Amino acid sequence: MNKIFAIALKELKEYFKSPIAYIVLIVTISIFNIFFFLIIDQGQEASLRDVFKIMEFLFIFIVPLLTMKTFAEEKFSGTMEFLMTTPTTNTTIVLGKYLGSLIFFTLIIGLTTSYYFIIEFFSQPQPRVVLAGYLGLWLEGALFIAIGMLASSLTKNQIVAAISSYVVLFLLYFSISFIKYFSGPSATLIRYVGTWSHAENFAVGIITTADLVYYLSGILICILFTRLSIENRLWR
Amino acid sequence: MIIAKNVTKYFGGFKALKNVSFEIKKGEIVGFLGQNGAGKTTIMRILTSYLPATSGEVIIAGQDVSKNSLAIRRKIGYLPETPPLYSNMTVRDYLKFAAQLKNIPAKQQGVQIDKVLDECSLKSVQDKTIGIISKGYKQRVGIAQAILNDPEVLILDEPTIGLDPVQIIQVRNLIKSLEYKRTVILSTHILSEIQQIAQRVLIIKSGKIVVDETLENLLKQPGANLEDIFLRLHSAKENE
Numbered sequence: 139m140n141k142i143f144a145i146a147l148k149e150l151k152e153y154f155k156s157p158i159a160y161i162v163l164i165v166t167i168s169i170f171n172i173f174f175f176l177i178i179d180q181g182q183e184a185s186l187r188d189v190f191k192i193m194e195f196l197f198i199f200i201v202p203l204l205t206m207k208t209f210a211e212e213k214f215s216g217t218m219e220f221l222m223t224t225p226t227t228n229t230t231i232v233l234g235k236y237l238g239s240l241i242f243f244t245l246i247i248g249l250t251t252s253y254y255f256i257i258e259f260f261s262q263p264q265p266r267v268v269l270a271g272y273l274g275l276w277l278e279g280a281l282f283i284a285i286g287m288l289a290s291s292l293t294k295n296q297i298v299a300a301i302s303s304y305v306v307l308f309l310l311y312f313s314i315s316f317i318k319y320f321s322g323p324s325a326t327l328i329r330y331v332g333t334w335s336h337a338e339n340f341a342v343g344i345i346t347t348a349d350l351v352y353y354l355s356g357i358l359i360c361i362l363f364t365r366l367s368i369e370n371r372l373w374r
Numbered sequence: 375m376i377i378a379k380n381v382t383k384y385f386g387g388f389k390a391l392k393n394v395s396f397e398i399k400k401g402e403i404v405g406f407l408g409q410n411g412a413g414k415t416t417i418m419r420i421l422t423s424y425l426p427a428t429s430g431e432v433i434i435a436g437q438d439v440s441k442n443s444l445a446i447r448r449k450i451g452y453l454p455e456t457p458p459l460y461s462n463m464t465v466r467d468y469l470k471f472a473a474q475l476k477n478i479p480a481k482q483q484g485v486q487i488d489k490v491l492d493e494c495s496l497k498s499v500q501d502k503t504i505g506i507i508s509k510g511y512k513q514r515v516g517i518a519q520a521i522l523n524d525p526e527v528l529i530l531d532e533p534t535i536g537l538d539p540v541q542i543i544q545v546r547n548l549i550k551s552l553e554y555k556r557t558v559i560l561s562t563h564i565l566s567e568i569q570q571i572a573q574r575v576l577i578i579k580s581g582k583i584v585v586d587e588t589l590e591n592l593l594k595q596p597g598a599n600l601e602d603i604f605l606r607l608h609s610a611k612e613n614e
Contacts, residue, residue, distance in 0.1 A: 144474040220458030
């Protein structure tokens with residue numbers, strides 16, 4: 139358990155020692171703020187629903203930048219050999235890295251909580267709806283991170299890792315747009331696999347078991363596959 | 375201490391190791407000698423359980439590497455061919471991270487880190503970022519990491535490669551100063567290095583062990599030197 143935190147802490151320190159952490163933080167928060175202002179300025183409703191939608195969309199672009207180096211860089215620089223020859227299980231390594239990225243992502247989301255207080259100043263938002271929206275947003279990001287980490291574990295090249303996670307995230311996010319070309323069970327399947335229908339519920343304040351299961355099982359599956367993909371015993 | 379029995383390793387269709395068997399006793403310093411691509415790194419990676427062998431078994435301190443890999447990794451210190459360093463960490467932070475992963479109790483970490491910093495003469499750069507220190511220092515940080523948990527077995531893959539003559543001597547002396555405490559395996563293609571450090575030589579050629587002798591026996595014949603033996607072995611096999 140301590141080792142998971144040690145690895146997560148190392149990941150976090152690495153984020154903040156490279157410029158990418160600051161660029162991601164500043165750019166992300168600036169874009170969020172601009173959209174938040176635009177939406178509030180139109181004075182539509184006392185919820186963060188539209189803001190959440192935009193944040194969710196932008197996470198598709200941001201998360202692969204955060205996760206691309208998790209394993210690809212270690213493999214490229216040879217430090218993977220160090221990690222895997224210390225008495226540390228592969229599960230610990232994967233969980234530590236996942237936790238590190240998740241904490242950084244949580245920090246980004248945490249910086250947007252001021253939005254709630256701003257809209258509260260103008261109107262009466264429902265705290266439960268906003269909280270549900272944040273939970274949905276966080277789970278969505280957590281799933282994206284798991285996918286990005288899996289992509290990173292499959293390659294030595296950070297660019298390949300980033301691009302393959304973009305492809306998967308785009309498919310998940312935009313699958314709903316293609317649904318009209320399908321019908322019957324395949325349409326149901328696409329609706330279930332895509333993130334749109336699940337995130338939507340959270341944004342309007344509905345937390346259902348089905349949506350929780352969707353996100354948590356997705357995260358778990360990606361973590362398990364990452365664990366498998368770094369296992370030399372199977373592949374080499 | 376270390377027993378390898380009929381270890382074979384395939385990479386796809388390529389047979390990198392062919393029935394490699396050897397035994398290394400406790401406290402021995404053994405040099406793996408061979409050309410680039412002969413299989414030295416592969417053997418070391420199998421010993422450290424980084425790679426699984428295709429067939430055969432490796433037993434270290436009475437335990438099978440493929441079955442008790444975690445227990446064995448606790449007893450091993452390993453320096454891979456490229457020192458596995460995080461370039462944006464300071465030397466001390468890196469060793470701290472290594473100590474955590476190597477199950478060194480939190481209270482002893484500081485003491486242990488100071489000890490290896492001393493042994494590897496790294497005190498002066500301990501707060502410098504690894505990315506900016508010289509290659510010789512990096513190599514020594516790699517060695518410091520390997521000896522951090524006082525391993526019974528120390529495996530060093532080409533510890534002096536890419537260093538300048540002064541640094542080579544420093545690293546060699548460092549390895550020599552460690553020798554009385556533990557079993558050391560090192561690989562190199564620098565012949566004089568083996569002569570200076572090792573007691574026993576394993577010469578590997580195309581995945582096979584062609585010589586397994588103590589240095590003393592090998593150099594018994596008058597006028598024999600390691601370089602001649604090495605070159606003779608290689609040209610002889612190629613003519614076959």
